[in-house]
Amino acid sequence: MFFTFLRRELAGRRRQTAIVAIGMALAIALVMIVNAVSTGMRDAQAEVLQSVYGVGTDLTVTATPTAPGEGGAAGGPQRFEFDAGAGQTADGSTALSQSRLTSGPGSQTFDAAALDTVQAIDGVEAAAATLALENVTFSGELPAMSQDQGGTEVQTAPDGGGAPPQGGFDGAGGSAFDVDRVTVLGIDPAGAAVGPLSAAAVDEGRGLEASDAGQAVAVLDASYAAIAGLAVGDAIELGGTEFEIVGTVASTSADATTASNAYVPLDLAQSLSGQEGKVSDVYVQAASADRIDAVQASIEEALPETSVSTQSDLAAQVSGSLGSASALISNLGLWVSIAVLAAAFLTAILFTIQGVTRRTREFGTLKAIGWRNRRIVGQVAGESLxxxxxxxxxxxxxGLAGIWVVNLLGLTLGGSTGGGFTAGGPGAMQGADASAGAPPGGMAGGPFGAAASQTATEVVLSAPVTLSVIAIAVGLAVLGGMLAGVIGGWRAARLRPAEALRSVA
Amino acid sequence: MYRLDHVTKQYQGKRTVTALKDVTLEIPAGQHVAIQGPTGGGKSTLLQMLGALDRPTSGRVVLGEAELSHLPDAKLAGVRAAQLGFVFQGFNLIPTLTAQENVEAALAPLGVAAAERTRRAGEALAAVGLADRAGHMPGELSGGQQQRVAIARALVKEPEVLLADEPTGALDEATRDEILELLEGIRRDRGLTLVIVTHDSAVARRAERRLHLRDGVVTEGVIR
Incomplete structure (x- = not known):
């Protein structure tokens, strides 16, 4: 009887059924799309973060930023000094070249003993320290200056002045200098597998191994190596030392570069940069997700001079169109969904109440012939459900169609990290620059770097259809139907049979 | 069968309306009773008391062994489902259900199995001469046919009492007589107690016992 009555009622009130169903459908579809896009945004943010911080990193420890000139070993203005006779060549020109490996401008380091402190904290599964550096190579040529240092012969111009300068890049005695910047990350080859390289895979050659400690070997980012024209077996000069390139690595994400241009053994990076016993970042993996907050608090207590950031802190630092879209979805999308959902629920409830009011005689009659309240409430609730x-x-x-359209559009969002964290760290503008075909190098800095330091990644927005999205649709449908049914049923149950019959007499 | 002891029913509103005043009454099983009286005299209220649709403000309403005035709602629903049949002036059929389904609806609260429901509803419709209209919606039936379906719905559960509130009030004279003959025949065949509320003296005259209700007070009429 229940199903017969239900079928007849719904078929007999097609317009009401259609209006309620359409309202619910639109609301549920909107919630599904917003949820899926929001998940896609989170995935995109995670992808951006993973390209920098690596997979499995729950917390990062960096030096607390200080004002310029205060404390720390902040990187400062870089200066290149040449001796008087440096670079003299047989033809009289002067070829200058100098490579310096230093902390980037504004970057800060802290005592490497912090790693031991972190590793000793309960709840820490693994931790690794890195030193983010910048290698700047200054190279160029000064043309020959033909003049008698003794003052006996000086070329003069026909008008009585000296002869016009010759040589140089413009043939008029000019000079040209190149400044190449390469981001370098010192990592412990024997350290734990957390940190930036955990999100990278060996592309060619090999990665750094424990036996590489103290050795002048380097692994390059594959994108950087391609642009710089370097390959496994070649050499790269960093901090005045020739490093043998033993391998290249690529990000496990197809759309991102790795965190740095070059990776070298930590101990060598420290000595070449004059940062013995210093690191710029400690990457921490907690034993479990529910212990992250406790580990964060313990590290902050043990290392008061540092800043400890969680993945959610880092996600908040993702900027660019990805950050803007994420904020839009989180705020506007959420509230629009709630408003539409509330309107749909309200419509369903009002129509159900209206239906109960219109069917007063019907329910009064059913009560008169012995139907109990429970059966009538069940009938009304069943119809609404x-x-x-x-x-x-x-x-x-x-909703699925909407998500399919979103994925079909293949929206590309630009995400950047950095610019707001503590100083010092790997990374560079290399991602954006490399994709744009820019020269190697770029702006130095790091994921936690100073205001100028950013890591940019292009991510194609993918709105996944997850079980939770399906569950949300079904759950909201059941919830909306039940809510309307319970309220409508409650109204029907309150009708006393005599009053119900009298009201229509 | 029925015993009403000093039954008073009042409705609270801006002013209190006393629909029944200290009514004491007995209706033996199988009796055909007509209740007459002016509009607002308390006829329908008395029928609601007899039909376990409402409780008195004071006094007792007893049906067989059950004191209806003190039973909880669920028990009253059980009494209505098993012992009482109703026929209304406006037929009160469920408009979205067929004639067959309307009749079956009366068996739903009794937990009768679907097949048994179908069989009994078919028999009830046949008993009122509507076997060929089982699949019709109420809107496709005439007034007289709709009232027949309502009678079938009331009788399908084989009640002890049939309560009819102006059952012929919406029908023409010929159909009225048809319906009355149907009701009286069923009463005779099944030994039902039949209580009819009516304005129509022609209907009342066919009853064994006539009660007059005016201003909530019952007076006995002619007993044949």
Missing amino acids: VQGLIGGAAGLVV
Whole structure:
């Protein structure tokens, strides 16, 4: 009887059923799309973060930023000094070249003993320290200056002045200098597998191994190596030392570069940069997700001079169009969804109440012939639930279609990290620059770097259809139907049979 | 069968309306009773007391062994489902259900199995001469046919009492007589107690016992 009555009622009130179902469908579809896009945004942010911080990193420890000139070993202005006779060549020109490996401008380091402190904290599964540096190579040529240092012969111009300068890049005695910047990350080859390289895979050659400690070997980012024209077996000069390139690595994400241009053994990076016993970052993996907060608090207590950031802190630092879109979805999308959902629920409830009012005599008659309140409430709730489920099914189809369209559009979002964290660290503008075909190098800095330091990644937005999205659709349909049914049923149950019959007499 | 002891029913509103005043009454099983009286005299209220649709403000309403005035709602629903049949002036059929389904609806609260429901509803419709209209919606039936379906719905559960509130009030004279003959025949065949509220003296005259209700007070009429 229940299903017969239900089927007849819904079929007999097609317009009401259609209005309620359409309202529910639109609301559910919107919530599904917002949820899927929001998940896609989170995935994109995670992808951006992973390209910099690596997979499995729950916390990062950096030096607390200080004002310029205060404390720390902040990187400062770089200066290149040449001896008087440096670079003299046989033809009289002067070829100058100098490579310096230093902390980037504004970057800061802290005592490497912090790693031991972190590793000793309960709840820490693994930790690794790195030293983010910048190698700047200054090279160029000064043309020959033909003049008698003794003052006996000086070329003069026909008008009585000296002869015009010759040589140089413009043939008029000019000079040209190149400044190449390479981001370098010192890592412990024997250290734990957390940190930036955990999100990278060996592309050619090999990665750094424990036996590489103290050795002048380097692994390059594959994108950087391609642009710089370097390959495994070649050499690269960093801090005045020739490093043998033993391998290249690429990000496990197809759309991102790795965190640095070059990776070298930590101990050598420290000595070449004059940062013995110093590191710029400690990457921490907690034993479990629910212990992250406790580990963060313990590290902050043990290392008061440092800043400890969680993945969610880092996610908040993702900027660019990805950050803007994420904020839009989080705020506007969420509230629009809630508003539409509330309107759909309200419509369903009002229609159900209206239906109960219109069917007063019907319910009075059913009560008169012996139907109990429970049966009548069940009947009303059942009808509303089915209306909700029809809306849910339609909403599921519309929502999936909407998600498919979002994925079909293949929206590309630009995400950047950095610019707001503590100083010092790997990374560079290399991602954006490399994709744009820019020369190697770029702006130095790091993921936690100073205001100028950023790591940019292009990410294609993918809105995934997850079980939770499906569950949300079904759950909202059931919830909306039940809510309307319970309220409508409650109204029907309150009708006393005599009053129900009298009211229509 | 029925015993009403000093039953008073008042409705609270801006002013209190006393629909029944200290009514004491007995209706033996199988009796055909007509209740007459002016509009607002308390006829329908008395029928609601007899039909376990409402409780008195004071006094007792007893049906067989059950004191209806003190039973909880669920028990009253059980009494209505098993012992009482109702026929209304406006037929009160469920408009979205067929004639067959309307009749079956009366068996739903009794937990009768679907197949048994179908069989009994078919028999009830046949008993009122509507076997060929089982699949019709109420809107496709005439007034007289709709009332027949309502009678079938009331009788399908084989009640002890049939309560009819102006059952012929919406029908023409010929159909009225048809319906009355149907009701009286069923009463005779099944030994039902039949209580009819009516304005129509022609209907009341066919009853064994006539009660007059005016201003909530019952007076006995002619007993044949």
